[in-house]
Amino acid sequence: MRFTKMEGLGNDYVYVNCFREKVYDPEILARLVSDRHRGIGGDGLILIGPSARADFNMDIYNADGSRAEMCGNGIRCLGKYVYDHGMTEKTEFTVETQAGIKRLRCILQDGRVVAVCVDMGRPDIGAAVEMAVLPDETVDFVRVSMGNPHAVVWVDDIYVCQMETLGPEMEVHPMFPNRTNVEFVQIVDEDHMRMRVWERGSGETFACGTGACAAVAAGIAAGRTRDSVKVSLLGGTLDIDYDRQNETMYMTGPAREVFEGWTDIY
Ligand SMILES: N[C@@H](CCC[C@H](N)C(=O)O)C(=O)O
Numbered sequence: 001m002r003f004t005k006m007e008g009l010g011n012d013y014v015y016v017n018c019f020r021e022k023v024y025d026p027e028i029l030a031r032l033v034s035d036r037h038r039g040i041g042g043d044g045l046i047l048i049g050p051s052a053r054a055d056f057n058m059d060i061y062n063a064d065g066s067r068a069e070m071c072g073n074g075i076r077c078l079g080k081y082v083y084d085h086g087m088t089e090k091t092e093f094t095v096e097t098q099a100g101i102k103r104l105r106c107i108l109q110d111g112r113v114v115a116v117c118v119d120m121g122r123p124d125i126g127a128a129v130e131m132a133v134l135p136d137e138t139v140d141f142v143r144v145s146m147g148n149p150h151a152v153v154w155v156d157d158i159y160v161c162q163m164e165t166l167g168p169e170m171e172v173h174p175m176f177p178n179r180t181n182v183e184f185v186q187i188v189d190e191d192h193m194r195m196r197v198w199e200r201g202s203g204e205t206f207a208c209g210t211g212a213c214a215a216v217a218a219g220i221a222a223g224r225t226r227d228s229v230k231v232s233l234l235g236g237t238l239d240i241d242y243d244r245q246n247e248t249m250y251m252t253g254p255a256r257e258v259f260e261g262w263t264d265i266y
Pocket residue numbers: 011060062067068069070071072073074148149181199200201202205207208209210211
């Protein structure tokens with residue numbers, strides 16, 4: 001099976017072009033290829049395929065084999081893949097995901113895609129909630145859906161926020177029957193946030209595009225940020241812009257191809 005390893009801000013995925021490859025069991029394949037010691041290594045698996053409703057289809061599986069509805073960093077890399085590999089001549093096109101159809105605009109340098117802007121759709125924000133966690137503590141969070149589930153926790157400092165213990169506990173808490181991604185977010189000022197993320201099915205990653213949109217949506221709803229915010233993650237910075245008129249979030253950030261290869265795991 002031929003594959004391509006790609007990354008957006010260090011959030012890395014193994015891509016398989018299903019226009020020419022057949023994947024028999026994507027859940028098992030995701031676990032095998034994501035293994036950083038015995039596999040290719042990545043935060044999950046992304047399958048690029050045809051769509052009856054859009055220019056392309058994206059299916060994403062986390063490192064533990066679970067299926068996710070959407071991936072912000074992953075969809076930017078898909079945009080780079082299909083343009084740079086000559087699968088489209090358009091710099092603006094649509095991608096069907098489990099969270100609906102997303103519109104992408106590729107930003108080129110010397111004929112290659114260096115960054116992609118994605119219309120991420122309308123965030124769905126819940127009320128602030130308190131959750132009991134061990135031992136005898138509570139944590140306040142805001143539930144946000146970007147098509148996939150997020151819990152945004154405000155912290156004073158992302159480096160001393162107990163992410164390693166709270167993240168896995170919140171991910172599987174009974175309040176989230178489908179589990180959740182958890183964002184730990186520090187407001188630097190009205191235009192800038194710092195964020196660490198515990199991803200459902202993958203653990204801590206360097207960045208999460210849907211998570212950054214969820215954090216900005218929660219920041220705007222709480223009156224703590226403006227509509228255009230830079231989100232600094234461990235792997236770099238994303239630009240998130242809320243379009244009030246159309247009630248939609250735009251995410252802009254880089255996309256990189258790391259290497260191509262062949263594997264007999266499939
Ligand atoms: N890293 C992604 C999100 C990937 C899916 C997520 N772990 C989930 O299960 O919802 C992003 O950049 O958005």
